[in-house]
Amino acid sequence: MEVREGYRLEHDSIGEKEVPEEAYYGVQTLRAYENFHITxxxxxxxxxxxxxxxxxxxxxxxxxxxxxxxxKADAIVRACDEIIKGRLHDQFIVDPIQGGAGTSLNMNANEVIANRAIELMGGKKGDYSVINPNDDVNCGQSTNDVFPSCGKMTTLTLLENAQEQLNRLEEALLAKAAEFDSVIKMGRTQLQDAVPIRLGQEFHAYAGGIRRDIGRFEAAKEEVRSLNLGGTAIGTGLNADTAYFRRVVKNTSTISGEELVQSYDTIDATQNLDNYAMVSGIVKSCAVNLSKMCNDLRLMSSGPRTGFCEINLPAKQNGSSIMPGKINPVIPEVVNQVAFNIIGNDMTIAMATEAGQLELNAFEPVIFYKLFESIQTLTNAVRTLVDNCITGITANEEHCREMVENSIGIITAICPYVGYETAANIAKEALRSNASVRDLILQKKLMTEEQLKDILDPYTMTKPGIRGKDPMDILKN
Structure with a gap:
């Protein structure tokens, strides 16, 4: 076969194929590239x-x-070090979603490392008599233990990055909780007036949810520390030296700087991927918390004249091409969209995890693609939420207090003193007549001005109890 200029001829079990002369990948990578134009x-x-x-x-x-x-080992190590530092990443050309349970990526790595190692030894790319992608770079390995293991290691790193941003978010929310502690506003249940709450209490509650997410991420990291590396094709360790089997995970742990252990049962770890489903579920739970919080931020900032208008979000960009001056809550909106995508990804991961058969799950490529996307986009969303929204939120304190004072919801604080039925009747009359609850109670001489001042203190209504006194004692005074 005559080879075109600028190409070299390589062969595999399927046949011969021209590969670009300067490429570090080889024939098996090129076939995968041509087969999988997916994402x-x-x-x-x-x-x-x-x-x-x-x-x-x-x-x-x-x-x-x-x-x-x-x-050979030294040349392979030097080639790997270059890739670890960021070189040659453009030579990894296979699509994230690929058939073959990850063989395409594994061979892409084997060929790039082999060809770079050949160069380092003074040889010419494609001369696999110097270093062979399968016999040398892939020695003692199979796609079926390499691919799951590098997927877990990647997941672990991405989870750690996400935790860093979640820690920043928790700190920012706690700072706002302290800043807004004296801001009294109306609490709402089912979007209807309920009882007063401090804006700081709301932000403190958001921080509590994020704190639980951080803890769940810690549990998720533990799920991906055990590797089936050394198990080769189906977890039995065929073709792996027994000493290699015992040492390879320890060496991987040293190189990566992560605490990694070998799976207790490498056969189980090769065929069952439930840990990825668990990790995805934890990421989804965090996305749900973030989305709920962002829904609240959009509601509380709605207006500015016809909505709740309790808080102001930082103005980040024009909100309309036709409505001058309109500013939209774009940062919470993008977090919502990230959450929707993560929830969908979780379903894909669950289906792919379930679809494994016998000794191997062939669908790890789509699991990794979706899981990495979920963790990475969540990390990015949290970063922009902190930097472009949370830290710049301000409160409309006077407006919040006015809504509390004009609300029917404060009747709940009166209930222990006049009884539920009387309180309900006053609430209905206040709605019907547009009179204030305070004025109606005074008109009906149910309580004195001094008693109402004591009971309807807004700050007091945001704490447990009834000022530590029996209701009848207050009415007697």
Whole structure:
């Protein structure tokens, strides 16, 4: 076969194929690239780093146990180090969603590392007699233990990044809780007036939800620390040296800087992916919390003249191409949309996790694609929520207090003193006549001005109890 200028000829079990001469990937990668034009996107950069860390650990371990020569191992390690530092990522050309249970990515890594290692040893790309992608770079491994393991390592890193942003969000919410502690507003249930609450209490409650999410992320990280690395094809460890089997995860842990352990049962860890479903569920729970909070922010900032108008969100951009001066809550809106996408991704992950058969789940590529997207977009959404929204929120304190004073909801504080039925009748009359609850109680001589001042103190109504006194004692005074 005559080879075109600028190309080299490679072969695999299917046949021969021209590969661009300067490419570090090889024939198997190129076939995968041609087969899977699915998302049009690239492999997540952290996944590339993780697979390079595994290949480095494998080379070191194979050398330690005498399976791989020192010169080959050193060249492979140097090539992996370059990829870990960010080089050659453009040579990872396979689509994130791919058939073959991740074989395309594994071979993409094997070929890029092999060809770079060949160069480092003074050879020419494509001369696999120097270093072979399968026999040397993939020694003691299978896609079926490499791909799940690099997926878990990537997930662990992304979860840690997300936690950093969630910690920032919790701190920002607690700062606003302290700032708004004296702002009295009307609490609402089912969007109807309920009883007074402090704006700071609302923000403190948001922080509480985020604190639980941070704790759940810690649990999620524990789910992905155990690797089936060393299990090779189906978890039995076929073709892996016994000493390699015992050492490779420890070496991977050292290289990655993460606390990683080998799965107790590598067969179980190869065929069952329930840990990814659990992690996705935790990410989804966090997205739900974030979306609910952002719904509240949009409601409380609605207006500015015809809505709640209790808080002001930072103005980030024009809200309309036709309505001058309109400003929309764009940051909470984008967080809502991220949450919707994460919820959909969780369903995809659940279906793909369930669809595994016998000794392997072939659908890890879509699981990783969706899980990484969920964690990454959540991380980015939280970052922009903190930087472009939460820290700049201000309160319309006077307007909040006016709504409390004009609300029917404060009748609840009167209930222990006049009884539920009387309080209900006053509430209905206040609505019907547009009179204030305070004025009606005074008109009916149910309580004195001094008693009402004591009972209807807005700040007092945002705390438990009835000022530590028996209702009848207050009425007797």
């Amino acid at each position: 049009g996107l690239k492999i997540h950069s952290q996944l590339i780093v993780s697979v390079a860390q595994i290949k480095k650990a494998a080379a070191i371990t194979n050398c330690e146990v005498g399976v791989l020569s020192r010169d």
